Amino acid sequence: QVRLVESGGGLVQAGGSLRLSCAGSGRSFNNYGMAWFRQAPGKDREFVAGITWRGIRTSHADSVKGRFTISRDNAENAVYLQMNSLKPEDTAVYYCASESYRRRMEVSTILDDYDYWGQGTQVTVSS
Numbered sequence: 001q002v003r004l005v006e007s008g009g010g011l012v013q014a015g016g017s018l019r020l021s022c023a024g025s026g027r028s029f030n031n032y033g034m035a036w037f038r039q040a041p042g043k044d045r046e047f048v049a050g051i052t053w054r055g056i057r058t059s060h061a062d063s064v065k066g067r068f069t070i071s072r073d074n075a076e077n078a079v080y081l082q083m084n085s086l087k088p089e090d091t092a093v094y095y096c097a098s099e100s101y102r103r104r105m106e107v108s109t110i111l112d113d114y115d116y117w118g119q120g121t122q123v124t125v126s127s
Contacts, residue, residue: 002025002026004023004116006118007021007022018123020123024079029077029098030053030074030077035050035097035099036081036097038090038095039120045095053104059107063089068082092123094123100113
């Protein structure tokens, strides 16, 4: 049973911080790029941040650049999203995902390039 499980979401005030975690089980994700996506009510799921299989390269959406930081710890089979200076527009369900193909050298922002998904964790930012 291959699973990705997100945790760390919650309710915070604007300007606050949260750190999301994504724990993998059932297999190693060390050879795959990982990413965070989010989906707000009535909107499509959108790319937030991604990291390549060794963590050499990262990519962050313009809307979160400078505020959010993706990282990974392959020894723990985990990926993280540090979120600072949160804004109400960051409110969404956040999902972690794993790429379909091994050892890509670039971060993909395309939804269809990811085949394993967590169930999501809710992040709500109040003003």
